[in-house]
Amino acid sequence: QVQLQESGPGLVKPSETLSLTCAVSGYSISSGYYWGWIRQPPGKGLEWIGSIYHSGSTYYNPSLKSRVTISVDTSKNQFSLKLSSVTAADTAVYYCARDLGGELSCLFDYWGQGTLVTVSS
């Protein structure tokens, strides 16, 4: 069974960089598929942030592209998200998920439980 677990600080100061890691178990990232990040502001809908292939190839939400970096560490079987220059609008539950479809799809079959990140001084 594929399992994903997000980890990282729950509180980030405005203008700083949000950093999260997603540890994958039950499946080797090197075996294939894309791996993505999705966020959900409190009481609101889902927003795709970006995805990465095991080779390191990435694609990002155009509205966040200038601030987002997603990387992968196949030796640790994990991938990471960095979002720079955060504001209160970046406060959300951040989910990592397996991106089953890659580009030209919005298809996520396994999800982490999510982690709330609050941007506040």
Next chain:
Amino acid sequence: QSVLTQPPSVSAAPGQKVTISCSGSSSNIGNNYVSWYQQLPGTAPKLLIYDNNKRPSGIPDRFSGSKSGTSATLGITGLQTGDEADYYCGTWDSSLGGVFGGGTKLTVL
């Protein structure tokens, strides 16, 4: 404001059928597959339907999906109280990348 439009809420009685619509355009639904997700309160979304009308293993056939032109529909029959959740459609948009609808809250009366 999402490029995929869903009704904010729908409701029906236990045992009845409900449909949830997802309206888009030729930039998204019209030329790409649609997926549907169920989000129970306080939990992560769960994949219900992919490639417009396919169900992952373990998803009961009470859940169905269809697509026509630039709109998609999720159907749920034999409603149960446990189906109360938020439902999201998702697809690819040629300009925006992966996009989700605004979500629909299902209430089982």
